[in-house]
Amino acid sequence: MAFVLLVGCGPSVNRYLLIEASLRAHDPKGADAIVAAAEKDYGSKSRVLYGMDRGMTLQLAGDYPQSNAVLEQAEEELDRLYTRKIRTETLAFLTSDTALPYEGDPYEQVLINVLKSLNYAMLGQWQDALVEARRIDHRLNVLSDQTQEKNAYRDDGFARYLSGILYESTGDVNNAFIAYRKAYETFESTRSWSHAAVPFQLRADLLRTAEALHFTQELAEYQHVFPETRWEPSQALQQLAQVVVISYNGRAPRKEDQFLDLPISLDALQLVLLNRGFSQANRHSNRPVDTVLYGLNGRVVRVALPQLIRQKTQVPLDTVSLVSDNGSRVTLNTELVQNVTALADKALSERIAGITVKALARAATKFALAEGATRGAQHAVGKDAAPWVGLLVGLLTKGLAVASEEADRRSWQTLPDEIHLARVWVPPGRYQVPDWFIGGSHDPLNPEAMRTLSLGLGETVVLIQRVMP
Amino acid sequence: MIVISRGRIGLVALVVLALAGCAQETKITRVDSGVVTDLSGRWNDTDSRIVAESMVKEALEYSWLNTFSGSKHRQPVVVVGAIMNNSHEHIDVNTFVSDLQRELTNSQKVTFVAGKGDREELRTERKEQAMYAREDTQKAPGKEIGADYMMKGTIATILDEADGTKAVFYQIDLQMVDLESNAKVWFGQKKIKKVVEKKRSIF
Numbered sequence: 001m002a003f004v005l006l007v008g009c010g011p012s013v014n015r016y017l018l019i020e021a022s023l024r025a026h027d028p029k030g031a032d033a034i035v036a037a038a039e040k041d042y043g044s045k046s047r048v049l050y051g052m053d054r055g056m057t058l059q060l061a062g063d064y065p066q067s068n069a070v071l072e073q074a075e076e077e078l079d080r081l082y083t084r085k086i087r088t089e090t091l092a093f094l095t096s097d098t099a100l101p102y103e104g105d106p107y108e109q110v111l112i113n114v115l116k117s118l119n120y121a122m123l124g125q126w127q128d129a130l131v132e133a134r135r136i137d138h139r140l141n142v143l144s145d146q147t148q149e150k151n152a153y154r155d156d157g158f159a160r161y162l163s164g165i166l167y168e169s170t171g172d173v174n175n176a177f178i179a180y181r182k183a184y185e186t187f188e189s190t191r192s193w194s195h196a197a198v199p200f201q202l203r204a205d206l207l208r209t210a211e212a213l214h215f216t217q218e219l220a221e222y223q224h225v226f227p228e229t230r231w232e233p234s235q236a237l238q239q240l241a242q243v244v245v246i247s248y249n250g251r252a253p254r255k256e257d258q259f260l261d262l263p264i265s266l267d268a269l270q271l272v273l274l275n276r277g278f279s280q281a282n283r284h285s286n287r288p289v290d291t292v293l294y295g296l297n298g299r300v301v302r303v304a305l306p307q308l309i310r311q312k313t314q315v316p317l318d319t320v321s322l323v324s325d326n327g328s329r330v331t332l333n334t335e336l337v338q339n340v341t342a343l344a345d346k347a348l349s350e351r352i353a354g355i356t357v358k359a360l361a362r363a364a365t366k367f368a369l370a371e372g373a374t375r376g377a378q379h380a381v382g383k384d385a386a387p388w389v390g391l392l393v394g395l396l397t398k399g400l401a402v403a404s405e406e407a408d409r410r411s412w413q414t415l416p417d418e419i420h421l422a423r424v425w426v427p428p429g430r431y432q433v434p435d436w437f438i439g440g441s442h443d444p445l446n447p448e449a450m451r452t453l454s455l456g457l458g459e460t461v462v463l464i465q466r467v468m469p
Numbered sequence: 470m471i472v473i474s475r476g477r478i479g480l481v482a483l484v485v486l487a488l489a490g491c492a493q494e495t496k497i498t499r500v501d502s503g504v505v506t507d508l509s510g511r512w513n514d515t516d517s518r519i520v521a522e523s524m525v526k527e528a529l530e531y532s533w534l535n536t537f538s539g540s541k542h543r544q545p546v547v548v549v550g551a552i553m554n555n556s557h558e559h560i561d562v563n564t565f566v567s568d569l570q571r572e573l574t575n576s577q578k579v580t581f582v583a584g585k586g587d588r589e590e591l592r593t594e595r596k597e598q599a600m601y602a603r604e605d606t607q608k609a610p611g612k613e614i615g616a617d618y619m620m621k622g623t624i625a626t627i628l629d630e631a632d633g634t635k636a637v638f639y640q641i642d643l644q645m646v647d648l649e650s651n652a653k654v655w656f657g658q659k660k661i662k663k664v665v666e667k668k669r670s671i672f
Contacts, residue, residue, distance in 0.1 A: 079667075082633055082667045082669070083633075083667055083668050083669065083670065083671055084669060084670045084671075085670070085671055085672070086670055086671065086672050087672060089670075127553065127554050128554075128559055130555075131554065131556065131557060131558060131559050134556070134557045134626075135557055138557060138628050138630070142630050142631070145631060
């Protein structure tokens, strides 16, 4: 029974496959319904993960207020999780890390505020979008204070860049410049592992805002660093409207168990080698067989570690066309601004040493407890029954120790593999844009796949699209 | 005849009590709206009310009021303009604006006129009266009282956080602006500082 319960603790792979199928079919409402129906399956330990997954699918489904509501709940829950419960930590130490409440990696926590800011921008609630920009700043400042390692994830180029766009869109050029500068510095300092270069658009944004603020020294410095960058001065853009395209491309990586079977006798070594010869390692379907074999042998300690499975997108960049009422066409090319897979890779690599030490300690404790229980049972029943009681109790306790070993495979899987961004200024008016919800192509001859965008003077409109795979 | 020992009864009672202790229970207590309830450390109804009361009181104690009344021989007409939320929280600014309006109106020292949002609704009503209401009950357009001053301001926060302790510093700036000359006749500031401490671990 305990085995069944423990197996049930892992995240359902099928859920994410179904969500992916719905998104491929341009049915974000269907994807959201899948997450909503699975709320109970997430369980009390994964409330934050449910909020993250649901917040994303609701955003894609266009229900921005509800997306904000669930993301706000996730953020509040995160706040509460600062206080750790010793009994929960102890239980997790004896079973697996899935017994711990899911807090998400720091980059995922920042993305909660990023999604909320986009939701508010989609609703035209710019002051609320700026509240999220301030929260991003605060969250990153606290993270930076906590993280000593210079090369670690301690700031976020994309989150800073988006904050700058929000500030500039509301006329706060000074804060926009500061955010752009931080974004530039972060893109530069993390490019070795984030696999995201400084976006060309950000270079133009830095030059434009530096000039608008009469920061002559900064302007000269950036002109020296980006001599090829072409940019329009702020005054020229004041008579235009702005379109910002956010493109979620591909699927975020998933985590799988990587089992390390450590034999502590020669017999056990033979068994492990034989077992691996017969069956593929690291397969969940092999767990019942492993449990019985290793439980009977009693001399194999199993350690489970999470490993990242990358699901790279096949779309290097997107092109979005805006077709005005008079037939003129404006084409935007998006740029990579966030490589979510690289962030997940970095987050896991920063934590894997700690996870391994904890997993080894847990496995040793479980083995010692199982050994103690077996010997205790043998001692209690006397000499005659000791062999078969020892075998039975050993099978149960050591089998349970093997069966319960599971890595924490939870992660925000409704995120994309990459986030792309483009921004363009166009004359105010009505434009036709592709509507990806109904399989939007970039073909203006197909009016059913297009939707109308009305842009007022000085207005900013955000477009979100989901590109699979 | 079934005999249950005292020990067993005690054990059962203990289990029942323990289970009852584990149950989730929603408890609702009705409290006076003036009672201070700081639950999360965020901006709340108490902050909104206290700030509105104290700042309007302060605004009406300054010399601009007497100067205006002395020269024009009437109460100044005030309208509440935009209160910008420059904080880290999604503050319902309308609640704060409503608190300011209440304090201004109840002070009896100024004539308070409806703000931008309300005015649109009232004008629509007058237009409809002109079409559908009896002539002797219709309210004519062009008779609104123009405001002399606009009260506007910002709510800003400064956050500082380390090791589970968060200091939130709210700064509320309000100003009374002469609508004719753009002169700022009063500038008020209210500061609230809250410290939220979270334990790192509990049993």
